[in-house]
Amino acid sequence: MDGGRDINPIPARPDEEQIPKVGVDSWVASHEGRVQRSRFLREFDRVPRPAFYAGFAVLAAILPALTSDEYIIRVGFDTLLYMLLALGLNIVVGYAGLLDLGYVAFYGFGAYGYAMLASPKFGLHWDTLAVIPVVMICSALLGFLVALPSRRLVGDYLAIVTLFFGQLFVTVYQNGNRISFLGITKGYDVTGGPNGIPNVDNWDLGGFKIGSVKGYYYAALIVFVLALACIYLIDTSRTGRAWKSLREDPLAAEMMGMPVNRLKLIAFAVGAAIAGLAGTLFAALNTAVFSADFDVPTLIIVYSMLILGGAGSIGGVILGALVVNVSLEVLRTPGHATWIFYVVLAATLLAKLRPWRVLAVVGAGTIGLGYAFHAIMSSAWPRSTRGTSTVGGWLGNGLDGWNLHPTNPMMIGNIAFVILVLAVLALTTLRGWSRWLAMIPTLYLAAFVWDNRLVVEPSITRLILIGVILIVLMNARPQGLLGTSRVEIV
Amino acid sequence: MNWNLFVTELVAGITHGSVYALIALGYSMVYGILKLLNFAHGDVYMVGAFIGYGLITVFGGAEALSINIVLLLVLMFVCAMLGGGLLGVMIERFAYRRLRAAPRIAPLITALGVSFFLENAAQLVLGAQFQSYNSFGWKGGELWTKGFTLPAQVHVGIAQVIVVVGAVVLMVFLTVFVQRTQTGKAMRATSFDREAAAMMGIDVDRVIVVTFFIGSALAGAAGVFNGIAYQQVWPYMGFQAGLFAFIAAVIGGIGNLPGAVLGGLTIGLAESFAIGYLSSTFQAAIVFAILIVVLIVRPSGLLGRAAVQKV
Numbered sequence: 026m027d028g029g030r031d032i033n034p035i036p037a038r039p040d041e042e043q044i045p046k047v048g049v050d051s052w053v054a055s056h057e058g059r060v061q062r063s064r065f066l067r068e069f070d071r072v073p074r075p076a077f078y079a080g081f082a083v084l085a086a087i088l089p090a091l092t093s094d095e096y097i098i099r100v101g102f103d104t105l106l107y108m109l110l111a112l113g114l115n116i117v118v119g120y121a122g123l124l125d126l127g128y129v130a131f132y133g134f135g136a137y138g139y140a141m142l143a144s145p146k147f148g149l150h151w152d153t154l155a156v157i158p159v160v161m162i163c164s165a166l167l168g169f170l171v172a173l174p175s176r177r178l179v180g181d182y183l184a185i186v187t188l189f190f191g192q193l194f195v196t197v198y199q200n201g202n203r204i205s206f207l208g209i210t211k212g213y214d215v216t217g218g219p220n221g222i223p224n225v226d227n228w229d230l231g232g233f234k235i236g237s238v239k240g241y242y243y244a245a246l247i248v249f250v251l252a253l254a255c256i257y258l259i260d261t262s263r264t265g266r267a268w269k270s271l272r273e274d275p276l277a278a279e280m281m282g283m284p285v286n287r288l289k290l291i292a293f294a295v296g297a298a299i300a301g302l303a304g305t306l307f308a309a310l311n312t313a314v315f316s317a318d319f320d321v322p323t324l325i326i327v328y329s330m331l332i333l334g335g336a337g338s339i340g341g342v343i344l345g346a347l348v349v350n351v352s353l354e355v356l357r358t359p360g361h362a363t364w365i366f367y368v369v370l371a372a373t374l375l376a377k378l379r380p381w382r383v384l385a386v387v388g389a390g391t392i393g394l395g396y397a398f399h400a401i402m403s404s405a406w407p408r409s410t411r412g413t414s415t416v417g418g419w420l421g422n423g424l425d426g427w428n429l430h431p432t433n434p435m436m437i438g439n440i441a442f443v444i445l446v447l448a449v450l451a452l453t454t455l456r457g458w459s460r461w462l463a464m465i466p467t468l469y470l471a472a473f474v475w476d477n478r479l480v481v482e483p484s485i486t487r488l489i490l491i492g493v494i495l496i497v498l499m500n501a502r503p504q505g506l507l508g509t510s511r512v513e514i515v
Numbered sequence: 516m517n518w519n520l521f522v523t524e525l526v527a528g529i530t531h532g533s534v535y536a537l538i539a540l541g542y543s544m545v546y547g548i549l550k551l552l553n554f555a556h557g558d559v560y561m562v563g564a565f566i567g568y569g570l571i572t573v574f575g576g577a578e579a580l581s582i583n584i585v586l587l588l589v590l591m592f593v594c595a596m597l598g599g600g601l602l603g604v605m606i607e608r609f610a611y612r613r614l615r616a617a618p619r620i621a622p623l624i625t626a627l628g629v630s631f632f633l634e635n636a637a638q639l640v641l642g643a644q645f646q647s648y649n650s651f652g653w654k655g656g657e658l659w660t661k662g663f664t665l666p667a668q669v670h671v672g673i674a675q676v677i678v679v680v681g682a683v684v685l686m687v688f689l690t691v692f693v694q695r696t697q698t699g700k701a702m703r704a705t706s707f708d709r710e711a712a713a714m715m716g717i718d719v720d721r722v723i724v725v726t727f728f729i730g731s732a733l734a735g736a737a738g739v740f741n742g743i744a745y746q747q748v749w750p751y752m753g754f755q756a757g758l759f760a761f762i763a764a765v766i767g768g769i770g771n772l773p774g775a776v777l778g779g780l781t782i783g784l785a786e787s788f789a790i791g792y793l794s795s796t797f798q799a800a801i802v803f804a805i806l807i808v809v810l811i812v813r814p815s816g817l818l819g820r821a822a823v824q825k826v
Binding site for chain 2: 118124174182184185190192197200321322325336442443450479482485488489491492494496499
């Protein structure tokens with residue numbers, strides 16, 4: 026600071042709690058007090074966090090009472106499972122700031138551990154109350170071992186070691202049906218190889234068996250709430266604060282006498298234990314485990330949940346898992362997916378295009394361009410309009426007159442997809458009116474690609490969207506939806 | 516001792532190691548300058564491989580090539596290197612540039628996102644199935660039948676010679692470029708200390724773009740080499756190859772170009788001897804073991820110098 030000038034006194038936020046701010050100096054710590062917020066948000070902030078979590082748990086608990094549809098409850102179970110996974114990852118990535126790319130391997134380890142101890146594979150049928158501690162402790166030990174060789178090294182080495190460990194895990198489990206020692210002994214079947222381990226037992230809690238999807242939903246909810254409570258307590262504990270200081274500045278943390286290496290290893294082990302716990306639930310509900318379920322796509326999905334919600338925030342993790350998993354599920358049905366696409370597109374335009382003149386020009390331009398183009402193409406090349414939209418109702422009818430639906434859109438759709446990617450990239454370099462004008466054909470192209478190509482390949486589209494979410498979020502809002510942005514003094 | 520098996524695995528290891536070394540060079544260059552693990556690098560390699568495959572298809576397919584093989588090879592390399600290089604520059608410009616000052620974890624996660632996007636976009640556009648260069652069938656297979664014979668009756672096809680010699684030529688060009696040209700000097704300076712380089716009047720943005728272009732062009736060429744020697748291309752081929760190549764870079768000493776080549780050869784040889792003598796499924800475990808041992812014994816890599824961190 027240049028001592029001469031007076032800095033305006035910082036307006037203290039009336040409701041600001043006197044909590045220790047970790048890893049920041051006084052200017053940064055009081056940053057929140059200087060941010061102008063609406064009255065509503067201020068009141069919102071005043072509600073203690075546990076009240077939100079309790080509210081969420083109550084809402085989640087009454088979901089099965091509202092619907093008898095097994096499918097919806099199943100999606101709810103998957104969402105809770107992802108929340109649990111993201112919660113564990115949040116400890117490693119969000120609190121301790123370590124990039125753990127082998128996280129799903131621990132999830133898989135838990136699932137395989139449960140399947141081996143409670144299935145006809147080895148004739149073992151342990152009580153679940155015994156399996157869970159064994160699996161969690163073993164996962165934690167495995168996490169400890171994986172993190173050990175890279176504990177002194179920078180974060181990037183940890184990332185590469187864990188990523189490779191994750192890959193190795195998948196390979197080993199895929200080929201684990203003929204494990205032999207250096208080719209000398211005969212091959213033993215340990216993991217079932219590509220066939221996985223089938224006929225896994227249901228959860229059996231000391232004689233109380235869980236047999237229905239609804240039962241698993243409640244089991245997942247209870248496990249999740251317990252884990253959430255533990256993590257909330259850790260978060261506000263000495264260890265939690267130490268982790269955050271480690272994330273903010275490892276060097277300063279070490280100078281303050283924190284056992285940096287031990288803290289890293291503990292974070293890793295706790296994350297791994299939670300992933301292992303989630304694995305047991307997964308194995309029991311699916312009654313079978315396959316190594317392909319614990320590969321990179323699952324890892325990226327869990328990461329996108331964490332990043333979307335905001336790493337380091339428990340509420341963010343819940344929100345991120347909910348948004349990502351439910352949208353991925355909705356994308357499976359082409360009819361719903363088209364609705365979601367146009368609603369999200371319209372909402373984004375409404376929220377982001379200011380002033381309203383721009384919105385009017387872009388909106389009217391896109392709609393007008395569509396009808397004009399459709400009219401020209403239907404006379405010039407009739408085949409391009411002969412197909413129909415994947416969605417019915419008035420939206421579908423409207424789209425049929427507006428968007429092109431060629432009868433065999435594979436080839437032209439692929440070309441349009443590549444052009445669309447290039448067009449969006451070009452759009453980010455334009456400024457001012459040229460950007461708004463260029464947006465009109467891009468939007469139309471996006472609608473064309475969506476209707477003809479993306480919506481018919483839901484399993485690939487969801488993964489493409491996950492990739493896009495990660496790139497865009499990191500560039501535009503790295504703190505995620507609920508995280509607070511970092512203020513740094515250079 | 517079975518010399519035939521030994522020499523066969525040696526040749527296979529050097530061939531595969533050359534491909535890894537080329538990818539590792541790009542990884543190492545980018546890491547040296549930006550301290551960024553560019554996970555998308557492996558996917559640039561995949562795109563290069565597909566550009567080569569596209570050219571084969573354009574010229575009538577493997578069995579009925581309509582042009583001279585030499586001409587085809589030259590075209591494949593030029594297009595794959597240009598395409599890979601441009602892709603790398605675009606990735607840098609649109610995904611990483613804004614994150615230079617961000618916390619370390621942000622560009623890493625972006626790199627994962629880019630890699631995931633490229634893999635799945637390739638799967639959407641090109642299909643998930645395996646495609647084959649089928650270099651055995653080019654003009655009656657002369658790429659594999661011609662060649663020379665090593666001791667212990669091991670036949671080496673021209674295809675393998677092309678891969679090894681081509682990789683060596685590219686590495687020599689790269690070394691000359693980095694050591695002898697003005698831009699190469701700027702690259703070394705930027706890698707040593709970015710801020711100081713900028714203060715000395717080096718256009719750091721331009722250096723980073725050039726680095727991405729060259730590194731990605733090498734990856735594109737590696738894709739074509741891999742296709743010629745090992746035939747198969749598919750959208751997810753880049754992930755594993757990129758991972759192995761990065762490990763090669765780490766083993767050799769990250770940011771160190773001869774180290775990347777040494778690491779690539781180490782990984783290639785370890786992998787092929789593991790396949791020949793131990794088991795064909797657990798070569799990944801062998802590579803992982805090598806990585807762990809190197810990280811414990813020599814954390815800065817075989818040729819890397821221990822970094823002294825000034826606080």
